[in-house]
Amino acid sequence: MYHEDRNRHSFDFSADVRALRVMKPLVVAADMYGCPNRCLHCWLGHMPSRVMESGADSWIVDKFRPYFDKITFFSWLREPDFCPDYRARWERDKALCVNAVPPRFELASFWRLARESEYAAFLKQAGVGCVQLTFFGGEQTTDKYVGRKGAFKELLKATDVLLEHGISPRWQAFINEENKGEIAYLLSLSEELELKRRAEAFKGVFRFFVHAGSCDGENQKLYGIRICRQHIPRELIPYYLDYDKLFTERELCKMWAREQTPVLPHNENEIVIYVSNTYDLFFNFTHMRPEWRIGNLKTDPIGELVRRIVQEDIPALRKARDITLGELTRRYGDPCSDRVFEPEDYRMYLLNRHLA
Numbered sequence: 001m002y003h004e005d006r007n008r009h010s011f012d013f014s015a016d017v018r019a020l021r022v023m024k025p026l027v028v029a030a031d032m033y034g035c036p037n038r039c040l041h042c043w044l045g046h047m048p049s050r051v052m053e054s055g056a057d058s059w060i061v062d063k064f065r066p067y068f069d070k071i072t073f074f075s076w077l078r079e080p081d082f083c084p085d086y087r088a089r090w091e092r093d094k095a096l097c098v099n100a101v102p103p104r105f106e107l108a109s110f111w112r113l114a115r116e117s118e119y120a121a122f123l124k125q126a127g128v129g130c131v132q133l134t135f136f137g138g139e140q141t142t143d144k145y146v147g148r149k150g151a152f153k154e155l156l157k158a159t160d161v162l163l164e165h166g167i168s169p170r171w172q173a174f175i176n177e178e179n180k181g182e183i184a185y186l187l188s189l190s191e192e193l194e195l196k197r198r199a200e201a202f203k204g205v206f207r208f209f210v211h212a213g214s215c216d217g218e219n220q221k222l223y224g225i226r227i228c229r230q231h232i233p234r235e236l237i238p239y240y241l242d243y244d245k246l247f248t249e250r251e252l253c254k255m256w257a258r259e260q261t262p263v264l265p266h267n268e269n270e271i272v273i274y275v276s277n278t279y280d281l282f283f284n285f286t287h288m289r290p291e292w293r294i295g296n297l298k299t300d301p302i303g304e305l306v307r308r309i310v311q312e313d314i315p316a317l318r319k320a321r322d323i324t325l326g327e328l329t330r331r332y333g334d335p336c337s338d339r340v341f342e343p344e345d346y347r348m349y350l351l352n353r354h355l356a
Contacts, residue, residue, distance in 0.1 A: 171186065
């Protein structure tokens with residue numbers, strides 16, 4: 001396994017590639033088909049939607065194949081299954097993997113669920129037992145945050161379709177100061193629709209939970225309306241994800257004021273790489289902005305790209321090594337703010353403020 005001491009454990013990338021194998025598994029997610037939504041909370045950031053050219057998937061995998069013993073490939077990194085031949089696409093994703101099988105997550109295309117009931121049958125056959133659906137409040141607010149009129153009604157229809165096919169729906173609600181009064185409505189709506197009873201009818205489980213999300217990508221722009229602890233509606237506290245692990249910004253500023261370590265996200269057990277639809281490469285640490293760019297598969301030598309990936313040698317991380325968490329907190333934190341964060345999200349928010 002690659003160690004943090006980059007000098008002692010560095011690789012000789014001038015060697016014959018057949019003799020060079022990276023021990024960590026590689027996960028590659030490519031933005032092959034884009035996304036129908038422009039969500040205001042998207043942690044990746046907004047990117048143009050376009051379909052990558054035919055054969056891009058195998059070309060990407062073949063680029064990495066000489067360097068990694070185990071490669072898992074996904075043809076999406078935004079909306080899953082956002083292509084008309086999703087059945088064949090799933091089989092192709094599996095076939096492209098090297099010594100690996102891509103897992104099915106609790107994510108699916110609600111756009112497609114609302115339009116093709118056979119899609120739910122495919123999910124069931126693929127072993128999906130639960131699908132997460134994201135709300136931002138009532139109809140007008142959810143449509144606004146998803147960036148598409150009709151999204152709220154599609155989410156409700158998707159919920160019904162999932163239940164009809166024996167798949168548990170899980171409602172996720174993003175809360176902030178603007179929509180906090182509407183999130184409790186979603187809880188009562190789920191009760192009105194008897195989602196718990198309907199899921200239990202096939203031994204499924206309906207779950208509703210609330211959180212503020214990270215504070216990078218598009219969500220960083222919502223920092224000004226991030227929920228304050230004292231403004232979280234009392235009836236939502238039992239449904240707030242990891243409520244006992246939340247801190248206010250003022251608490252974190254006080255805790256970290258003298259912290260001497262840097263903020264350095266790191267790939268531990270596997271390396272996860274995102275491929276944009278223009279072949280730019282990014283780690284899955286945070287949003288896909290220029291300072292986090294590893295390079296480009298079309299224009300940069302693959303050996304050099306693998307070196308940057310393995311040694312985590314990119315502009316953002318080089319700059320991150322030169323500043324402590326304490327200094328980031330003093331420069332960019334608000335010691336008078338009651339906005340709530342999980343510590344890891346706040347660390348990344350501070351670092352991205354520094355890198356911007």
